[in-house]
Amino acid sequence: MTSTQNDKKFFPYYFVIKIVLSLVLFFTAVKVEDIVNKKWAWQIITGLWAFLIPSIIVSIIRFIIIAFYNARHAKKTVRGNFVLGINRLTAVLNVVFFTIAVMIGAGINPLTFLTSMTIVAMAIAVTFRDYITNMLSGLFIMFSDQLSIGDxxxxxxxxxxxxxxxxxxxxxxxxxxxxxxxxxxxxxxxxxxxxxALRSKLLTLKFELPLSEAAHIEALEKKLQSVFNTHPDVEPGNELQLRVQELGKDFVRFTIELIARSSSDKLHRKIEAEILKQILLFKDHSDTEV
Known part of the structure; x- marks a missing residue:
């Protein structure tokens, strides 16, 4: 949802600039009577229009689609990167419009140019095949809900x-x-x-140990893993992940991650209590040995 939120806050400066520039070009073409007779000037204006008009239309369509999408999903969490995909696709189309505009501004017919450059275009497509397939794959990922930013x-x-x-x-x-x-x-x-994808079932617990006890953390990890290997409330085959979160002057803070069988808060609290119990037993055992 990050891209969507940023979109709501973003002021369309570029869109306003394109509108203003289009109006300036229009009034220039209307007011300056002999500009049509100046071939180079008219080519530049036509080239700019070839970029600005399609780009403005695409921007309006993009705004409508995103506004409709945001309104439809305003009250629920959405997976996927639909807004990001729309933004990237708009950028690609703008590059295409700009390339066509440069050709027109230079007095080159884009259709004739592409027809005469078919063989070269094929060679370019083969050369940049990996990038093209990467780009298409990226657009597919953005418009699917299988992967989201933050996953x-x-x-x-x-x-x-x-x-x-x-x-x-x-x-x-x-x-x-x-x-x-x-x-x-x-x-x-x-x-x-x-x-x-199992975020709702993912259980994360933070705790800290004194440096003296943190040295034996492998023993605690093995003990916790053995407890939860056969635990009825933990997903079978779940590898308990214990990581160092922060190293202090006289303590070490750890994070434990595991996947429960359901997203029930009651079940999560039960598992957390059992983890903390095992940690306390481990600390008591360590203190006794000392």
Whole structure:
């Protein structure tokens, strides 16, 4: 929903500029009588119109679609990146309009040019095949609900949170806070696990231990894993994930993640209580040994 919220707050400066520029060109063409006779000037104006008019129409359609989408989904959480996909598609169309406008401004007929450059266009398509397929894959991801910005995913050897989806890459931030760029094609060629698809069942618990006890954290992890391997309220085969969240002067803060059988708050509180009980028993045992 981040892209949608940003869209609501964004003032359409570029749209206003395009409207103003179109009006200026119109009045110039009307008021300056001999401008039609100046071939180069008329080509430039025609080229600008070839970009501005389609771009303005697309912007209006984009605004209507996003407004309708926001109104329809205002009262519920939405997965997917529909707004992001619309924005990226608009950007691609603007690039196409701009290219055509440059041709017209230079006195080149776009249709004739494309017809005469068919072989070259095919060679370019082959050369940039990976980028084109990446772009199409990116648009497909944006318009699907299988992956959203903010999701935690595992694909190939990479695992992290989706920071952005571009026309070429899925941008991940891994646990080491590194940015990893994953080509969009991997979404279709390799198994991808969306860990956030079970977000409602995901249970996260934070706790801290003194440095002296944190040194034996592997023993605690093994103990907790053995307890929950056969726990009736935990998903079978669930690998308990214990991570260091913060290292203080005399303590270490940990985070535990596991997937429960349901999203029930009562069930989650029950599991949390059992985890905390095991941690307290571990601490008491450690203190006794000392």
């Amino acid at each position: 935690k995913i595992k694909v190939g050897g990479n695992k992290g949170m989706v920071e952005d989806i571009t026309l070429s890459n899925i941008v991940l931030k891994n646990e080491e806070e590194d940015i990893v760029l994953v080509p969009n094609n991997i979404f279709f060629t390799q198994p991808l696990v969306n860990l956030s």
